[in-house]
Amino acid sequence: xxxxxxxxxxxxxxxxxxxxxxxxxxxxxxxxxxxxxxxxxxxxxxxxxxxxxxxxxxxxxxxxxxxxxxxxxxxxxxxxxxxxxxxxxxxxxxxxxxxxxxxxxxxxxxxxxxxxxxxxxxxxxxxxxxxx
Ligand SMILES: O=c1ccn([C@H]2C[C@H](O)[C@@H](CO)O2)c(=O)[nH]1
Ligand SMILES: [Zn+2]
Numbered sequence: 005x006x007x008x009x010x011x012x013x014x015x016x017x018x019x020x021x022x023x024x025x026x027x028x029x030x031x032x033x034x035x036x037x038x039x040x041x042x043x044x045x046x047x048x049x050x051x052x053x054x055x056x057x058x059x060x061x062x063x064x065x066x067x068x069x070x071x072x073x074x075x076x077x078x079x080x081x082x083x084x085x086x087x088x089x090x091x092x093x094x095x096x097x098x099x100x101x102x103x104x105x106x107x108x109x110x111x112x113x114x115x116x117x118x119x120x121x122x123x124x125x126x127x128x129x130x131x132x133x134x135x136x
Contacts, residue, residue: 017043
Protein backbone atom coordinates (compact mmCIF):
# COMPACT_ATOMS: atom_id res chain seq x y z
CA UNK A 5 0.00 0.00 0.00
CA UNK A 6 1.40 3.39 -0.94
CA UNK A 7 1.74 6.51 1.18
CA UNK A 8 -1.15 8.32 -0.52
CA UNK A 9 -3.61 5.51 0.17
CA UNK A 10 -2.64 5.24 3.83
CA UNK A 11 -2.91 9.01 4.28
CA UNK A 12 -6.34 8.96 2.62
CA UNK A 13 -7.45 6.36 5.16
CA UNK A 14 -6.16 8.52 8.02
CA UNK A 15 -8.19 11.43 6.63
CA UNK A 16 -11.29 9.23 6.63
CA UNK A 17 -10.56 7.99 10.18
CA UNK A 18 -10.29 11.61 11.36
CA UNK A 19 -13.98 12.11 10.58
CA UNK A 20 -14.87 9.80 13.49
CA UNK A 21 -13.00 11.87 16.11
CA UNK A 22 -14.85 12.57 19.36
CA UNK A 23 -13.64 16.06 20.18
CA UNK A 24 -16.32 18.12 21.99
CA UNK A 25 -13.65 19.84 24.12
CA UNK A 26 -10.81 20.75 21.79
CA UNK A 27 -12.69 20.57 18.48
CA UNK A 28 -9.34 19.42 17.07
CA UNK A 29 -9.73 16.26 15.06
CA UNK A 30 -6.89 13.84 14.32
CA UNK A 31 -6.89 10.65 12.27
CA UNK A 32 -4.40 7.80 12.03
CA UNK A 33 -4.02 4.72 9.86
CA UNK A 34 -1.69 1.87 10.75
CA UNK A 35 -0.48 -0.62 8.15
CA UNK A 36 0.88 -3.75 9.81
CA UNK A 37 3.60 -5.96 8.35
CA UNK A 38 0.83 -8.49 7.60
CA UNK A 39 -0.78 -5.81 5.39
CA UNK A 40 -3.75 -5.16 7.61
CA UNK A 41 -4.98 -1.61 8.15
CA UNK A 42 -6.30 -0.26 11.45
CA UNK A 43 -7.82 3.18 11.77
CA UNK A 44 -7.94 5.48 14.76
CA UNK A 45 -9.24 8.89 15.82
CA UNK A 46 -8.79 10.96 18.95
CA UNK A 47 -11.37 10.24 21.63
CA UNK A 48 -11.78 12.93 24.27
CA UNK A 49 -13.41 12.72 27.67
CA UNK A 50 -15.07 15.18 30.06
CA UNK A 51 -12.22 14.19 32.36
CA UNK A 52 -9.77 15.73 29.91
CA UNK A 53 -6.69 13.72 30.87
CA UNK A 54 -8.35 10.49 29.77
CA UNK A 55 -8.24 11.54 26.13
CA UNK A 56 -6.79 8.96 23.76
CA UNK A 57 -4.93 10.28 20.74
CA UNK A 58 -5.62 9.01 17.22
CA UNK A 59 -2.23 7.31 16.95
CA UNK A 60 -2.72 5.31 20.12
CA UNK A 61 -6.29 4.39 19.19
CA UNK A 62 -5.09 2.92 15.87
CA UNK A 63 -2.09 1.15 17.40
CA UNK A 64 -4.11 -0.33 20.26
CA UNK A 65 -6.69 -1.60 17.81
CA UNK A 66 -3.96 -3.32 15.80
CA UNK A 67 -2.25 -4.86 18.83
CA UNK A 68 -5.52 -6.04 20.33
CA UNK A 69 -6.17 -7.92 17.08
CA UNK A 70 -2.77 -9.62 17.32
CA UNK A 71 -0.99 -7.27 14.88
CA UNK A 72 2.10 -5.97 16.69
CA UNK A 73 4.46 -5.08 13.88
CA UNK A 74 3.90 -1.76 12.13
CA UNK A 75 5.11 -1.25 8.58
CA UNK A 76 3.77 2.29 8.25
CA UNK A 77 1.57 4.79 10.05
CA UNK A 78 -0.06 7.95 8.72
CA UNK A 79 -1.28 10.73 11.02
CA UNK A 80 -3.29 13.78 9.95
CA UNK A 81 -4.62 16.89 11.65
CA UNK A 82 -5.65 20.39 10.63
CA UNK A 83 -2.27 21.82 11.53
CA UNK A 84 -0.23 24.51 9.84
CA UNK A 85 2.56 22.08 9.00
CA UNK A 86 2.66 18.30 9.31
CA UNK A 87 1.13 17.18 12.62
CA UNK A 88 3.51 16.46 15.49
CA UNK A 89 2.61 13.46 17.67
CA UNK A 90 2.61 14.02 21.44
CA UNK A 91 5.22 12.47 23.69
CA UNK A 92 2.93 9.70 24.91
CA UNK A 93 2.21 8.57 21.37
CA UNK A 94 5.90 8.69 20.45
CA UNK A 95 6.65 6.29 23.29
CA UNK A 96 3.81 3.97 22.23
CA UNK A 97 5.04 4.12 18.62
CA UNK A 98 8.50 3.15 19.89
CA UNK A 99 7.05 -0.07 21.31
CA UNK A 100 5.65 -1.29 17.97
CA UNK A 101 7.74 0.40 15.28
CA UNK A 102 11.22 -0.53 14.15
CA UNK A 103 13.85 1.43 12.28
CA UNK A 104 12.17 0.52 8.97
CA UNK A 105 8.69 1.70 9.96
CA UNK A 106 7.58 4.62 7.84
CA UNK A 107 5.90 7.38 9.82
CA UNK A 108 3.96 9.79 7.62
CA UNK A 109 2.95 13.05 9.31
CA UNK A 110 0.66 15.29 7.33
CA UNK A 111 -2.07 17.93 7.42
CA UNK A 112 -5.21 18.73 5.47
CA UNK A 113 -3.23 20.82 2.99
CA UNK A 114 -1.10 17.80 2.15
CA UNK A 115 2.13 19.00 3.74
CA UNK A 116 3.79 15.69 4.49
CA UNK A 117 6.98 14.45 6.07
CA UNK A 118 8.19 10.87 6.22
CA UNK A 119 10.11 10.17 9.38
CA UNK A 120 11.10 7.37 11.77
CA UNK A 121 10.64 6.65 15.44
CA UNK A 122 14.36 7.21 16.00
CA UNK A 123 13.97 10.74 14.69
CA UNK A 124 10.78 11.38 16.65
CA UNK A 125 12.06 10.07 19.98
CA UNK A 126 15.82 9.61 20.07
CA UNK A 127 17.01 7.47 22.94
CA UNK A 128 13.54 6.14 23.70
CA UNK A 129 13.04 3.83 26.65
CA UNK A 130 12.59 0.30 25.36
CA UNK A 131 12.45 -3.37 26.24
CA UNK A 132 16.26 -3.36 25.97
CA UNK A 133 16.44 -1.10 29.01
CA UNK A 134 14.51 -3.77 30.90
CA UNK A 135 16.88 -6.48 29.70
CA UNK A 136 14.13 -8.01 27.53
O1 LIG B 1 -0.78 13.90 17.32
C1 LIG B 1 -1.80 14.21 17.95
C2 LIG B 1 -1.94 15.44 18.59
C3 LIG B 1 -3.12 15.70 19.26
N1 LIG B 1 -4.11 14.77 19.30
C4 LIG B 1 -5.38 15.07 19.96
C5 LIG B 1 -5.44 14.97 21.45
C6 LIG B 1 -6.60 15.91 21.76
O2 LIG B 1 -7.83 15.22 21.58
C7 LIG B 1 -6.51 16.97 20.69
C8 LIG B 1 -5.87 18.26 21.13
O3 LIG B 1 -4.65 18.02 21.75
O4 LIG B 1 -5.76 16.40 19.63
C9 LIG B 1 -3.98 13.55 18.67
O5 LIG B 1 -4.91 12.73 18.68
N2 LIG B 1 -2.82 13.32 18.03
ZN1 LIG C 1 -0.66 11.56 21.36
